[in-house]
Amino acid sequence: MRNMTRTQKIDLAKIAASAVLFAIGLATDIIWFYLAAYVIAGYETIIDACMGIINRQFLDENFLMTIASIGAIYCQEYPEAVAVMLFFQVGEFFEHYAVNSSRASIAELMDLRADFAVRIDAEGNEETVEPEDLSIGNIVLIRPGEKVPVDGVVTEGTSTLDTAALTGESIPRDIVPGQEVISGTINLTGVLKIRVTKEYDDSTVAKVLDLVENASSRKASVEKFITKFARYYTPLVVLAAILLAVLPPLVLHQLFEVWLYRAMIFLVISCPCALVISVPLSLFAGVGSASKQGILVKGSNYLEALSKVDTFAFDKTGTLTTGKFAVTEVKVARPEELNEAQMLSIAAHAESLSTHPIAQSVVSHYEALGTAVDKSLVTEYHELPGKGVFCKMNDSIVYCGNLTLMRELGYTGDAPEASGSIVHVACNGFYLGYIVIADAVRENSAATIAELKRLGVGRIAMLSGDHRQIAESVGSSLGVDQVLAELLPGDKVAAFETLTDSRTKARQKGHTVFVGDGINDAPVLARADIGIAMGAFGSDAAIEAADVVIMADDISKLATVMQIARKTLRICKQNVIFALVVKFGVMILGAMGLASMWAAVFADVGVAVIAILNAMRALR
Amino acid sequence: MKKTYKMQNLDCANCAAKMETAIGKIDGVESCSISFMTQKMTLVADESRLDDILTAAQNAVKKVDRACKIIK
Numbered sequence: 128m129r130n131m132t133r134t135q136k137i138d139l140a141k142i143a144a145s146a147v148l149f150a151i152g153l154a155t156d157i158i159w160f161y162l163a164a165y166v167i168a169g170y171e172t173i174i175d176a177c178m179g180i181i182n183r184q185f186l187d188e189n190f191l192m193t194i195a196s197i198g199a200i201y202c203q204e205y206p207e208a209v210a211v212m213l214f215f216q217v218g219e220f221f222e223h224y225a226v227n228s229s230r231a232s233i234a235e236l237m238d239l240r241a242d243f244a245v246r247i248d249a250e251g252n253e254e255t256v257e258p259e260d261l262s263i264g265n266i267v268l269i270r271p272g273e274k275v276p277v278d279g280v281v282t283e284g285t286s287t288l289d290t291a292a293l294t295g296e297s298i299p300r301d302i303v304p305g306q307e308v309i310s311g312t313i314n315l316t317g318v319l320k321i322r323v324t325k326e327y328d329d330s331t332v333a334k335v336l337d338l339v340e341n342a343s344s345r346k347a348s349v350e351k352f353i354t355k356f357a358r359y360y361t362p363l364v365v366l367a368a369i370l371l372a373v374l375p376p377l378v379l380h381q382l383f384e385v386w387l388y389r390a391m392i393f394l395v396i397s398c399p400c401a402l403v404i405s406v407p408l409s410l411f412a413g414v415g416s417a418s419k420q421g422i423l424v425k426g427s428n429y430l431e432a433l434s435k436v437d438t439f440a441f442d443k444t445g446t447l448t449t450g451k452f453a454v455t456e457v458k459v460a461r462p463e464e465l466n467e468a469q470m471l472s473i474a475a476h477a478e479s480l481s482t483h484p485i486a487q488s489v490v491s492h493y494e495a496l497g498t499a500v501d502k503s504l505v506t507e508y509h510e511l512p513g514k515g516v517f518c519k520m521n522d523s524i525v526y527c528g529n530l531t532l533m534r535e536l537g538y539t540g541d542a543p544e545a546s547g548s549i550v551h552v553a554c555n556g557f558y559l560g561y562i563v564i565a566d567a568v569r570e571n572s573a574a575t576i577a578e579l580k581r582l583g584v585g586r587i588a589m590l591s592g593d594h595r596q597i598a599e600s601v602g603s604s605l606g607v608d609q610v611l612a613e614l615l616p617g618d619k620v621a622a623f624e625t626l627t628d629s630r631t632k633a634r635q636k637g638h639t640v641f642v643g644d645g646i647n648d649a650p651v652l653a654r655a656d657i658g659i660a661m662g663a664f665g666s667d668a669a670i671e672a673a674d675v676v677i678m679a680d681d682i683s684k685l686a687t688v689m690q691i692a693r694k695t696l697r698i699c700k701q702n703v704i705f706a707l708v709v710k711f712g713v714m715i716l717g718a719m720g721l722a723s724m725w726a727a728v729f730a731d732v733g734v735a736v737i738a739i740l741n742a743m744r745a746l747r
Numbered sequence: 748m749k750k751t752y753k754m755q756n757l758d759c760a761n762c763a764a765k766m767e768t769a770i771g772k773i774d775g776v777e778s779c780s781i782s783f784m785t786q787k788m789t790l791v792a793d794e795s796r797l798d799d800i801l802t803a804a805q806n807a808v809k810k811v812d813r814a815c816k817i818i819k
Contacts, residue, residue: 175813182810188761223758230784341751343782344789354764404760404783411784 131224138220141167142213149209161205169196169212186361188398198391199724202384207724211395218732222404225739229408232746233415237339239292239311239332241276245269247320258310258327265323269314277310277330279321286317293335294664294679295421309665311335334670338423342414343407345426349699353406357399364714368393371718385720392717395727396710401735405702405742412745413695421678422688429674432657433692437637439584439685440626442619442651443591443598444566445644446661446682447605452484453567454492456545459560468496470559474552475500477518477525480508485548485564486516486527515550526553533558546600565597571683573605578686580606582693585637588626590619590651619651642685645669645676659685695745702738709734748794754786756814766815769807775800788817 131139145168152160175189184190192215199208244261245268246254253268258276261267266282269275275288287299290312299315302308308321311332327333372390376383410427417424424430441447457467475493478486479500490500507519514535515528526532530542533551538558543549547565551558576587588609591598598612611622627639638656645652645660649672652658660666660673662680670676677684713730716722757763763783770779775793782789792800801819808815 178813182813184811187811188759226784340785340787341789343784344751344780344787346780354761354767357761357764358768398761400759400761403764407760407782407784 142216145213161209164209168216191394195391195394202388214728214732218735221736236419241274244276261323263323267321269319275308275310275312277323277327278325279323281306282322283320284317286319287315289313289315296679339418342426345428347427347431350406353402357403360399361397364393364397389717392727396730401706401738405738406699409698409742409745416746417691420687423676425674430692432638434696435637436640437585438639440588440641442643442648443589447572448566448568452488452564455565456563460558474527477527488564523555546597569682575682576606582689620654623651645672698745706734749791752788753818755816757786762812765811766808770804773803
């Protein structure tokens with residue numbers, strides 16, 4: 128209760144004073160204590176109610192609470208009258224407190240903006256300015272521990288940047304002159320000077336903050352349903368209360384006071400606040416908790432849609448795979464004579480003078496294992512276009528290349544079954560083995576797909592421009608259900624539509640998600656029910672194009688965001704059902720004379736408090 | 748034209764919903780979304796009549812909650 132505003136403190140003091148007087152009233156049964164407690168707790172509500180009447184807002188909650196408490200006074204149920212007002216205040220107080228604190232904790236998650244920037248002028252003088260005041264070409268000094276205020280390029284200094292606030296990944300990134308720096312990251316180690324390339328409003332930090340702030344303006348259908356429901360709920364319950372107060376005494380000649388009391392129970396329950404507050408609060412907390420993980424959800428509606436996904440379509444290259452060529456397999460023909468490391472060493476040396484990407488990935492794979500290539504060992508070198516390379520090394524004759532080259536050299540063995548590009552190695556007339564180079568599948572792709580299936584995603588599809596054989600082998604190794612291969616860039620939208628069409632025919636109601644890198648698949652992202660761009664850190668195009676943006680280049684975040692969406696919507700549903708069951712339950716009992724005003728107060732305030740507490744779980 | 752305004756003293760979620768409905772009915776307003784959580788109103792409206800629309804919106808807001816203000 129530290130972060131209360133002045134008004135909140137005053138409200139709390141009034142509630143406490145009223146509660147004390149109420150307790151004395153209950154103990155002594157002196158009516159004046161009740162009256163004092165009632166006035167302290169309720170005067171503001173009564174004033175607001177009068178204003179409501181002037182503005183013709185008869186179903187305003189202040190008005191309803193005032194009528195209910197006056198009704199209770201008429202029935203000479205003084206403790207009940209005080210309880211209605213007092214607990215109404217408690218509920219309001221709690222509601223404000225919960226909403227404010229959840230706003231504050233989300234603001235804390237989104238604390239990306241630098242408070243100031245240090246600009247350096249031509250003479251080298253430092254000047255502290257607002258990030259908004261920087262213009263393109265300014266030089267900005269960033270000391271360790273400070274946030275990068277705007278996007279720019281490093282001109283001086285080396286350092287590491289903490290990107291956790293944006294990406295949810297706590298892997299520091301090294302930065303050297305000439306590299307781009309993204310606003311919202313934190314400079315960890317060295318002093319940096321950057322040249323501003325984007326003004327604050329165009330910088331990543333402003334865009335990200337804007338997205339998260341405005342996510343709640345795109346409302347989920349559960350939210351729209353509940354506000355619509357509230358529009359009819361209150362008038363209907365009030366009408367029921369009027370009928371309850373009037374009809375039985377008139378028609379059945381029963382005691383007016385008894386039925387008036389029962390009608391007042393209805394009025395207390397008629398406020399839809401618990402429902403109306405808990406749903407957007409849960410969604411807001413869900414969006415906030417996704418942002419904390421470096422996942423930007425652009426609208427509550429997308430969070431809701433994510434909870435009902437039945438098809439995931441992935442772009443292959445750069446999404447399920449890393450998009451970089453790497454050695455995936457090293458196979459030697461006669462392991463007893465030559466091991467894999469030895470063959471790799473021969474191949475890496477032979478390929479070391481080539482600039483071909485496949486040759487370079489062999490070299491970098493070898494060097495990543497711990498030994499540098501010694502180019503001086505290579506004494507003679509020729510490239511054989513379309514086939515491979517030839518070299519002399521330690522008086523050995525080495526050939527590295529494709530199967531055509533091996534056939535020319537007299538190799539008659541079978542072509543290996545492997546997906547990707549294959550480099551065969553021969554030395555002094557002997558076939559040594561082969562190395563497979565492929566676009567490496569991400570380590571966690573298979574696990575993520577399995578997790579998505581476990582979460583109830585019925586179908587996983589993969590779209591790829593690659594050859595069918597390569598695409599299908601990647602697909603089956605990952606557990607993909609359907610592979611659409613050999614697609615030209617322009618075909619992807621059409622291919623994606625066949626997926627959604629077949630789903631419509633099968634009468635499935637769930638949504639279809641497309642996951643891509645957001646750069647060359649923007650049309651498919653736009654076409655999908657939910658377009659998710661992955662690895663969007665530093666890419667404005669991807670942030671613009673997608674509905675959900677995963678800043679880190681980490682596919683497992685898909686399962687994370689699905690879980691957040693599921694949890695959030697589950698909380699919304701729990702709140703709606705719980706509130707309705709309690710409210711209608713108390714109304715039925717109240718109409719039969721089995722529930723007191725106390726039960727009604729619980730159905731109103733108690734339910735609101737419980738629903739709010741439940742909604743706050745979405746933040747965790 | 749789409750514009751976002753900050754709301755001051757927007758205290759209850761149901762009031763926000765009521766204001767949203769009332770502003771949505773103003774002539775020249777295409778759509779209105781009020782987020783209780785961020786205390787912001789997103790208005791899609793005819794730009795040439797913006798001043799009149801905002802005055803009408805402020806009145807609608809005042810009717811629901813007299814303390815609430817649209818900050819221009």
